[in-house]
Structures are given as C-alpha cells and as structure tokens.
Amino acid sequence: MLKYLLEKEFKQFFRNKALPKMAVIMPFMAILIFPLVANFEIKNINLAIVDNDKSSTSRAMVQKIAAGGYFSISQVADTHNEAMIDIELNKSDIILEIPANLERDIQRDGTAKVLVSANAVSATKGGLGSAYLAGIVGDFNREINSDILTMSELTMSEQFTITPRFWYNPRLLYTYFMVPALMVMVLAMVCGFLPALNIVGEKESGTIEQINVTPVSKLNFILSKLLPYWIIGFVVLTISFLAAWVAYGLTPAGSLATIYLFAALFVLAFSGFGLVISNYATTLQQAMFMMFFFVLTFIFMSGLYTPVANMPQWAQNLSIISPLKYIIVVLRQVYLKGSTFSDLLTPFWMLSGFAILFNGWAVLSYRKKS
Amino acid sequence: MEGLTSVCKKSFSKSIVVKELAKNNGKVSFEVERGEIFGVIGPDGAGKTTLFRVLTTLLLPDSGEAKVEGYDIVKDYREIRKIVGYMPGRFSLYQDLTVEENLRIFATLFNTTIEENYHLIKDIYCHLEPFKKRKAGALSGGMKQKLALSCALIHKPEVLFLDEPTTGIDPVSRKELWEMLGRLKREGITIVVSTPYMDEASLCDRIALMQDGKFLMCDTPRAIIDSFDKNLFSVKGENMGVLLEGLRGADGVLSCFAFGDSLHITTEKDNVIFQSVTADSLKTYLEKTGLEGVEVTKTEPSVEDCFMELLSK
Amino acid sequence: MRVIEVENLTKRFGSFTAVDNISFSVERGEIFGFLGANGAGKTTAMKMLCGLLRPTSGKGVVAGFDINRDSEKIKAAIGYMSQKFALYEDLKVWENIRLYAGIYGVPEKEATERSHRLLEELGLEKERESLVKSLPLGWRQKLAFSVSIFHRPSIVFLDEPTGGVDPVTRRQFWEMIYKAAAGGITIFVTTHYMDEAEYCNRVSIMVDGRIEALDSPALLKKEFGAVNMDDVFRKLARRSNNGLL
C-alpha cells in the first residue's frame, strides 16, 4: 500500500516545476553564498584624521594606526565639523582628532589627550573600533617612552606576552562556524516544511478527500507524505557535506555516523512539527505564515548567529523550546570539535523528546473525518 | 426619455456579429439577434469555453473579428465589459464570505444593488435565503452553483454569456432558471448559453452544435429536428440490457441508444428491408429473431437524437 | 442478499438537520438511484455510508460492516467516484490505475495485466502515457469509473458521475454501469439527469433530508400519475415546505 503512495508522491514531486528546483538550489545558495554574507568580522573601518598638531609625533601615531590593517584612512579633514559630515554620510566611521601642540604638551608635562568620536549606530563596529584604536594608541605610548622605560617595566609588560590560541578553527574562518548550522537549516526546510505545505496544498485543492475515501490509513497517509521528503532531505544533507568539503575543505572532525543519527532524530522531530502546522492551517497562506513565525523564533533562540550565552537570562530559558538549538550544537560540536555521542547526551534527550511531542500531537490533531 | 434614446441607439438588430473568428485551430462565423437565446452545445473540449472567453474580451482571437452590440471585441473591450454579463464554467465564489456578502460584492461590481435587481434572481435566490449568513464555502455543490447564478444575473446586462450555468443543479431549479432566462429575453437581453442538457437546448431560439472549434450546425430546434434524415423508433421491453444487445446486432439498425425507459433505434429512410417502414413490421422482425414482448412505436426525434446523429457522423 | 441496510440515519449540523431519520436497503447487483434537489441531504447521506462522515444517530450496515464502528473496513470493500475529483490530474493514465489498484490491494501482476485489457476496452491505449489533465471530461469519467471498480468492490458509490458530460459519452458510461451491475457490483448513484433515473432498478427521492419516495421508476410514475421521472420529481417538489425546491 505505502509503496504505491510513495511512488505517487515522488512522481508528483518531480513533475511540479517549482519544488525540485527549490530543493536543489536551497542547499547550494545556503552553503555557498550565506557564509560570505554572514560574518561579523570588522575590517577596514574608515578613519577620518583631524591633525591640528602636524608634529613628527602626531604623524608617527597616524602612521602606526594606518599600518594596523584594521583602519583605512578615508579622509584627512581640517576641522571636526568637516569630518562629522562624512560620518553623517556614512563615508567614515571614526574621527581621530589630534589637538594642536600635542608634542609640546607631552615633552613638557608628559600627558596629552586625543579625541576619538566613533559612530556607534552599529554597536559592535563603534565599540570594537574604538577599542582597537585605544589599543594601538597604548602601544604607541610604549614606543615613545622606549628610551626612558626601565628594564622592569619593560620586562613587566614584556614579561607577560599574551598570545591567543584558537582551537579547532585557528584562522577563525567564519565559514567553519556557519556551514554546519546552515546544513541543519536546509534540512529543516526540506523535511519540516515541504511535506506540511504539500498536505495543506491538498487540503486547499480538495484532493485530500480522494484519499479519505480509500482504505488508506491515517499513518500511511502521513508516512507517504514524510518519507519522500526525508529521503530528499538526507540526499540534500549529503550534497551539503560534499559542497562544504569542496568549497571550504571542511570535513567533519567527528564521526559522520553520529551526525546522520542526530540528523535523523531532528528530521523526525521537525517533520512532526510541520505536520502539526499542516493540521491547523486551512490555507497555504496561513501555513506559510505560521511557519515563518515559528522558524524565526527557533532560529533566533538557537544561537545560529550569536551564542545563546549572550542573551539575557529570560531569553536563555526560553531558548530550550527551539529544537534547532540542539541540532546546531550537535552539528558544530561533532563537525568541528569531533565530539562523540557521549558528549551530546542532553541534545539527544531533548531532540527525542521533541520528536515524541510533535509527532504525537500531529497524529492526535489530524482529523480524517470531516 | 430613457426609452427613446435606447431605441435609436440600437438601430441595428444584430446583437453579436462574428466573422471568421479563429482561435487555436477552430473557426466560426455566426450572428445573434437582439433578445435571442442562442444555445451552444457540443462535447467537452469542443471549444465552447474558448469561444465564450474570446467574445467576452478575455482572450484575443488568432484572426477574424467580432462585434458585440457594435463594439469590436479587440479594440473596444472596455465598452463591451460595461454592457456584458459573464458566468464562467468554473464560477468560483469567495468561500470565506457569506452568501449575502458574495451577492452584494457582485452587485456593486456591476454598479447596482441587490435590492434594485432582486426581482431578476428571486426564483433562484429564494432557495439560498435561509442560508444568507452561511459562508459560501459551507454550501453544497448545487447550492454553490445557484449562488454563482444569482451573482451572475444580479445585474441587467445587454448581452449575457452563461457557460454551462446549470451543471449540478436539480431539474426543478433548472426549470426555474430557464423561466428566468425567458423573462430576461422578454426584457430585450441577448443570451448566449452553453449546456450539456439537451432538454434545455431545445428551449433556445437557435442552437449551434459545436465540435473541434467548428459549428456542425446552427439553426432553430425545429429546423434541426426537421433535418433528421433517419427513421426513429422507440422500443420497450422487459430486459433492457438484452434488448440493447439484440437491437445493436439486428441488421438495418444503424444506431441504438437508451433514452430513459425506452431505446431509440435509427434506420435508413429508404432501407430496402423495411419498405413499408412501420413500427409493427419492425416488431414482427424483432420477434422473429427471438426478442419477445417487444413494443415498437415510431417517434418524433428530439434535439438529443439529432445531436447524437450529427456527432456520430 | 442486502448489501446496504440503513435504519433512521440522521445527521445534524448544529440546528440544521441535513439528513432526517432515513431508512432503506439495497439488494446486491441492484442499480440504486439516490435523487434529491440541491441541499436535500443526498451528499451528506452518501458520505455517512462511505464512512466519510460520522452519523449523529441511527444505524447502518454497508457491505456487511457497521458504519458507526468500522468505517475503515467499509472503505476497503467499496469503490467511490465523484464528479469533482476521482483521479490525480498530474499523474498519467496508467499511473492512476496502478495507484488505486495498489491502494485497494490488487496484486501487482494481476493489476498490470488487467489494466492493459481495461485500456483496450476503453480505447485509451494511445492515451496510456498522457496526463489525466489532458483527457476530455467524458473519457476521464469513464476511466475514473473503471478505476473505482478495478478491485471488484461489492458496492460502488457514484456522486453525479455524468455531470456536464455530453449525451453520447453519458450513454456509454451507463452501458458500463449496466455491465458492472450484471457482474454483481451494486451501483449506488446520484444524478440530476432524469433520463438516467429511468435506468435505475429503484430510485429514492429525498426532500428536506427525508426520503419522500422509494420505488422502481415505473411504479413511481404510476403512483404520481407522471409521464416521466421529471414529472415525478416536480410533483414531489410541491411537498417541500421551506421552499428548498
């Protein structure tokens, strides 16, 4: 019985113009384009210089800042206001204003001030930009005092060289962070939403009554809708692995089997979720919107972009409802850190819990008799 | 004043004039008088719906031209759309709006109100009155079709195109609809209607029989029936199934189809075997071939007989 | 041998009684006409018999199964075809046959063999590979009917199978119905074509949810002194109280 239903679903899937294309395009678009776009790295911040001192010290300082690589000098202005106009037009992000006779003040009473005004509309850019600038000025201080610094003070700061070391991703490539999570996103779309949209489509066009009249059982009907998308989902997942390997040379550190196991569990849970939506939505529009609503919540509660730890406490507590969170943790841990099954027990229980909850709810809420 | 202007405006009597109108390998030419009920019948896929869509300016013809109330269907489509009423084959309503709301929307669509033209649809709409507040989606198939009809007839167009308006409607309501169409006709409205029901076709002033985009015949029901060039007999017996097989096998019998409680068979007009082609000579012939208790009478062909005869050619 | 037995079957939607306490039975191999005006409760009653709708009250046995308790079993033993949808339009002709044969448990080998023969009978071998969407309505209905009796059910429910079909194809359809009935399949059919009502062995006419007349066409005509079934139908219409006719 199920065999014939599956045959029908596959034939209809490949005959429908839009769906097969979407199932193929999505993984590639997600894996290849998305990581290029989604990174927070702050580089080439535009710096406007207002040098009222024009002394050798001030020129040396500007030299050091420009050489730092983080900043590119976008403008040399005469007055603060002139530079402010560029800030307003988003041409430059930070203004470094060097007061007149800076060199004389340093020689005479040892201290001088420079004014840094940073456009902080983007908090990260404003915050990090000014922090980097302050860091470079700090180094410059050490340089201009190198002639008179005592051995101990030098050794004190030299004594402790601080070197960051990044495990699993030494070159801090953003793609390593995003790609595993994106694979999950694609899986969620293909196995979670396509079947649900399919069912709602049949409900809206009325062809669902054809099946209700036949001895096809509830379970067989749902399975005939889910299985094709599960198979397609895992094919898409494998394609994503290959794409990640080819494009970024990214291969899973942990065992592939663990990934496939958790992916299966996640697919079971998420397609159950899709089914629940399909039972409540009567029109395609409704289904689409409900999904959009919940996907948005799940994504942002899952730490896909920024870690859950950053979020305020109430948000962190709320984030346990997102199945995406656990599978993303799994994918990242196994893929990048090579964690094994034993390290990932909590996600395992949570995902199994979700699978039972959603699928149970789906079967209960599925009303075959109108 | 209104009466006067409308008279002189409509000096010419032809409401629709079609010359060599071609659309995906079909071609037709015909004319429809003002205030005439013009029936279009034909098997599914004969091109009836396409013809309707071209005449109501929804589709552009491949070639040829047509005028509705003097307006050209390609150039003056805006004028035509002001004076034409159209009910498509798959007239869908707004399922999430109530019966009354659907009606009001279509009334306003045609710049009128339910109250103003209620008398036009009273006979059909009265069945829907008890469900006024119910959503259109919750109605049964036939009821939906009745609501669609009311929505299409809620305004008084000069020309009305109805594409299979009565499919799925019970016989009594169909009768009422045709009485309403008769009233509209008396008020000078030209009606072009397609229908699968042959009994309805015979109520039209003229009928066009369409197949593969062409008119096989286009004439009054009377003329069509007169053109029937075969003998027609109605045969009754106990076991219809056996009788049907037997008659099909009998030589001289051209065709045999069930017609309600009897079978209609056709024989050649000048057939050698049946010189004196009478009902009882046929009866004795049949009994000889072992079909007892057979009752044979000569009958007048109906439009349906002519339709089936023409199609089988 | 009775294949359908119904006792005071009722269905209420809130305050509206769609089917009001109907009782009747249908013999094996009979062509049973189920007539009624729009909104008289025909489709609702039929849905209850097919296990698509749970009755508010009353009992019924279809193909030996109780309609309240084991509606799933009924579905395996009957065929169903409605005017709106019977086949999947985006599947090819043979794919539809194969699907429904599979669903109703016809063994694969037998299914492929018989589907060839069926297509020959219907003259559809050429259309074997074309999508159902491309078939004219008449052919689609004939194919749908053959598919609905492919698993040789004891009863087949036909909901206005010939709506909008041209006269010639309609008659071919009824010849197929005759053949199926002769083969022992009970035909439960609704229609608005009064000439088709004449083809049935017995006819029931519903008015406002109740069965107002149930007999053979000939006896009904005698009882109502009518020339044909159209007259019978119209005479019954006068009994309707809330102007439903």
Place this chain on the structure above:
Amino acid sequence: MRAFRVFVQKEFYHILRDRWTTIILLALPILMIILFGFGITTEIRNTKFAVYDPAGDFTTRGIINKLESSEYFTLERYLSSPDQIEQLFREGKTGFAVVFSDEQILLVADGTDPNTASILTNYATALINSYLEESAVRQAGGGAATNVAGDPPVAAATAAARRTITPEIRLLYNPSLKSAYNIVPGIMGMILMLICAMMTSVSIAREKELGTMEVLLVSPMKPFLIILSKIVPYFTISVINYITILILSVYVLKVPIAGSLILLSGLSLLFIMVSLLLGILISSLVEKQIVALLISGMLLMMPAVFLSGLMFPIESMPEVLQWLSHILPVKWFIIAVRNVMIKGLGFSSIIKEVAILTGMAAVILAVSIKKFKFRLE
C-alpha cells in the same frame, strides 16, 4: 466610488476572517523586535572561563581577580592540567581558558565561533594589559608597593618622565553601545516589505487561482481599481505595524527617535508604496499563490535579511554582493532610517536614498502597468 469601498471592505473581510494570519501579521513586529533586540547580541556577558595556574604567584592571582571582577567573565574552575581543556570545549560550556606559564599567558579560546572567540580574547587581553599597566605604575609610583616576588624595585624617576597619550573616547548616537540601535531600522524595513510585497502578490495570485479574477475582469470596474482595493488593507496593516515598531523600540528597546518623526513617517510611507508596487509586479508575473509566496519569500525576504545590513555589516561582504545589495529597495530604506531615526539628521542627509527609492517606485510602477494582464492570456 461605492464599488471601490465595497471591494476594500471585501479585502478586509478576507484578512480579518482568517484569524491566524491576522494575528501573525500584527504580532510579527513584536516577535521580531524581541528576537532581534535580545536574540542577537554580540555583547559578552558572564562567559565562563577556566584557569591553569601552576605557579599561582601574586601577579597571576591579580590577573584572575581582574578578569573575575569584570561583568564579562566568571571563573568556572581551576584546571589540574591543560589537557582538561579538550574535554571542556567538547561539552561546549566554557568560553576560554587562561594558561599561565613562567613567560607566557596563553588564552585558549574555542575557535568554532570565530566572532565570539576574537571578542573574548580581545576583551581578556585588554583587561590583562590594563592590570599589568596599573601594577607597573603602582610599582613605579612608590616603594610602598609590595615587592613582586623576584623583581628588583623600580626607580622613582621613571614615573615623572613617563609620557602617555590617553585617548578620550566619545561614542556618537549610541553611547550605551546597545546593539538594538542598529536593529530597529532593519526590522522596520523587513516587516514593511514582507507585509506589503508578499501579501499583495499572494492575495492577487489567489484571486487568479480561484478563478474569480475572470469574472472581475469582465465587469465595468477598472482592473486598476481592483488592484488598488487589494492594497488598502495591507497599507493599513503596515501603518499599524510601523507604529507598533516605533512604540516597541522607544519603550522596550529604549532606542529614542533622534530625528523628526514626520520625516521618518514620510520615508516609511514611501517605502510602503515601493513594496506594494513590488507586490503588484510579482502578482502580474505569476499565476499561482505558491509561486508568489516563493518569489517574494526567496527573492525578497532572504536577500533583505542578509544584504540589507540588518544583521551583518554590509562593508564586510564581498564586493559582488555589495553591488547586488544596491538593487534592493530595503537597503536604501534602512540607511535612511538609520540617518533620521538613530542619528537624528535632517532631510539633507537622505536625499540620495529618497531619490533612489522614488526612482525605484516609478520604474516598478511603469513595469507593472506594462505587464498588467487585463486579459486571461
């Protein structure tokens, strides 16, 4: 125009009768403000860290206290050996580990999340540096400082000659560095476009799919009015959402409206018009709802989220994508809203963006009129 009024009423019925969709349409801004406002924060807060400190002298303890006292980090545990770090990172709970050796301070961070890793190490390095700076000055300042084990006393004279340039940092427009400032304009752009473009295109496509469009075309009513009547409800919902977003950002996210409200509202109305026209354009190219949903979903929403600088700075994107983002109306709208709402600037600062948006509106209008099918072809 009575017919127009009744049709607008019909469109409202379509939406209001569909309870779920209405709730979601109005709740979306609230959800997005909360999610984006709190979901995406790059601010580091109480990240756990571990320490491996065999020597455990005064300085290392000082460093650890300095880290612990800051609101960024909380000490989780002391490690008996560096190889324990492997297990810590596997479980994914600790942010980074500080490993002291006689010459070096090693900051071991979990590189899987590069962004957090670099921010953590930057903040930690800055804190440690400032601790070392302070302890050096304290030592240089006066003999009383406790003697650091093994270090010779520092001569007093160096303090006097020590020259420092101290940067005085002023953060413009967003002194408290709240990430929400950057998000509100993005949300506004996304929601207004989603509601206008997607909903309009889907509702017109729905009318075609159901077959009712065929009847509407053959009527005295101008097709243009039918489309216009479809726009009104979504225009209203967008205006309501616009107001909700403003209220939420001011009172919940505490992002004040620096510039003129009238200018901001005018700007938003312009953008709503552009999105509505986009919706009409899509609907005239499409026959089925699902295709309209896919096009507005895939081609409008996804790029809008990524290319519009809502979450990721556009500057750090590859050149070709930056060029691609030029064609998105939402990108210009977000820049303009940032200038007016966050930076509080006047009309002069958004002339370019307004010009582009108006230009786009004109082009889309022209194309959709040309493309509009008043027949069933």
